[in-house]
Amino acid sequence: MIGWLKGTVRELDPAGFLVLDVGGVGYDVAVSMQTLCTLENGAKTELFIHTHVREDQLMLFGFANQRERAVFRQLTGVSGIGARMGMNLLSGMSVEQLLAAIESADDAAIARTPGIGKKTAQRLILELKGKLPSGESGAARPAVNSVAADVRSALANLGYKPAQIDAAMKHVEDGDLESMFRAAMKAVA
Secondary structure: OOOEEEEEEEEEEOOOEEEEEEOOEEEEEEEOHHHHOOOOOOOEEEEEEEEEEOOOOEEEEEEOOHHHHHHHHHHHOOOOOOHHHHHHHHHHOOHHHHHHHHHOOOHHHHHOOOOOOHHHHHHHHHHHOOOOOOOOOOOOOOOHHHHHHHHHHHHHHOOOOHHHHHHHHOOOOOOOHHHHHHHHHHHHO
């Protein structure tokens, strides 16, 4: 099993994947939108890895820190939450926001994540409330301008020019990181 990789980012895919060059070998790694926004092509980085093995494929999921990976592993331990859905949860909100939503039993906030319905959100809360490490206190949702700044940063990291980013952001409605990022990518395409 691979637990950690350190290398150079060779390619960023807005769909939530990257290619990490480690000693001349390129690893395809799925990452959350939160992690993707912090990375740049050509930058050296370290990712904590969860190796997901199924009968028909082996997938690597990368995380910016051990805490994010630990939360992902607990999420995927819940019945009905697979690796993709766990990554969607971490893409839609920060670890702190997710933990706050679980602890406050805010199933509506969790259900805003694509692929997560109200029943799944309630099951997630039921199984994980009180079992996850407590997050930093703070607002349940980030200020929109900080999410917009993250989207701008991600677009810049993907090589878009400031003028292209400004034009794209005019077409983006306020929302969570993933929905704003996807809307921005459609606008620049």
